[in-house]
Amino acid sequence: MTTPAAPGPAAEGVTPPDSLVLRTGTLSWLFPRRGALAAALLAPLLLLLIALAVMASSTGMGLSQTLSGLLGTGDAGTVMVVREFRLPRVCVGVMVGAALGTAGCLTQTLAGNRLATPDLLGVGEGATAAVVASVAGSSTGMIGHWWLGPVGAVAAAVLVVLCAGGAGGAGHRVLVAGIGVSTVVGAAGDLVMSRQNDNTAGGVFLWAVGSLNGRDWAVGTPLLIALLFLLPLTLAAGHRLQLLRFDDDTAAGLGVDLRRLRAAAFALAVVLAGLAVGVGGPVAFVALAAPILAARLAGPTRVPVLGSALTGAALITAADALGRVAAPVELPVGVVTSVLGGPFLLWVLFRADRTTGKA
Template structure:
């Protein structure tokens, strides 16, 4: 595409896949608005979305369902993008913010902020990015820097994840039954109670971080080759690795601040996006769209398939087990990068 002296190269397959994913996300959002565990019919929900019909239906759709869906879209987009960045940076399909200890640090920061207060509500969403940044700094320092040995960061991250999980369990064990129940549900990954008060500021943060991640995808495409090739093309390896890691940490922390640690999404979205978009580009946009769609779909299933609501993290965990086996035993074409 050309506009005067400017030109943009859009690979046909990636563009078509991105358009199709956008349409699928729109359909999933529409289905999530129209269906639910209440007695409201889909036509009544559609009217309520337009602000007409029964006032109770309008309240349920516009004040409860829609803000929750927006929060799910933001959470999924952040998770998918963070997973794509970490997988491509490390050259490993299984490298996600979970394994780097980032999600554990963010979860611990949010939960510890309300431990001992007796409140069943969660702390501020911004504690997620703060805890994620602290965990990432600790991992990088313990691993001796980013360097070129990605396995060292993964090993240290696994150790930190174990420690943070133990801290979370200890903190909840010291709470009373009422507050511990609400905190436990959130620690599994849940969108319950999330509204525009959280989705608004997080959306503003993502409006800045997601374009930066797309721009970083061009540098990451070069990093998929050997370091010598990247250096010969003028890529500053340490700077690029550090910036990409910071982006991934911030995105993962935001996702935890919204919905808690939703498992498997950061791993699944980039792998599926790579299969759809092909190897021409790092699938940053495709990963964000897939992550958003998967979170909305999982949250909708959790709301409608059982009499009691199932947290979105439980749904993704149940579906993520077979997916992990498929990744481990599938062919190498599922990898998001050449080194995966």
């Protein structure tokens, strides 16, 4: 049975103040009290946002109508709108936000920089370019297959790693290489877009700014399966990444292969970001904002993987709902996050860090 340990003087000196030591036999675990409390607060907030997002529309469907549609007791039109259009879209948005928030948490931790997101590392641009290139010459105006997102992300990541001299190296080298690859790949994607007819370019443009319109269980089911496999791995990687706050020699002395850990965490971030972009488009600022907000809640000693996932899901859900009610014409979720993310980015840039004195 797991019981709280009674820490002695030595244990009190090394145990983080936000943790509780749990032990079972010879094994022990630091339970993050502050991080667990943050997750416990974020979970009901996310559920509330999901409920509001299912109701949100320009037609003003009320709570009773929404519930009747969800339970199948309303008229056929209401049931179809709620069950076949709104609920799948909201659920897909939750998963896209969770993937973006988690990917951003990993890349920021690896680079040691709060501005290091999958977009900045070229991963988002690679996923976008792959989907855009798949519709070259098409006249339907439909976007390409969602699974091309992870393929493009992996291809861009391989190019970044080759340019940086290895994924297990210093974070700043991967960051600089990612900026260069992102610029080149993004320009290639824009070139492909400029060569398309108006019908194709218009259809792809809506997705290219980040949109959940038309997303249903056909993409939601494989995305859910992927997240059920990837998120536990990401939680395990995040636990190990906490050692990056020490220098490399100290971490190596604790039995951590830093190059392998960094490479594995980077690979997870790439796949998660590619999945999110392939399904929902390159939604801006979520991968940047979610880990920063989660870190504020969980404390500076943790890698807030779970908190970033919940925060990212909440941000996407709220932005998508807001885009459906804020204007007469529906605004893509990427437009809403861009408008709200600009001031947030300025806050991140100009806010002095209390511990280091750096922006």
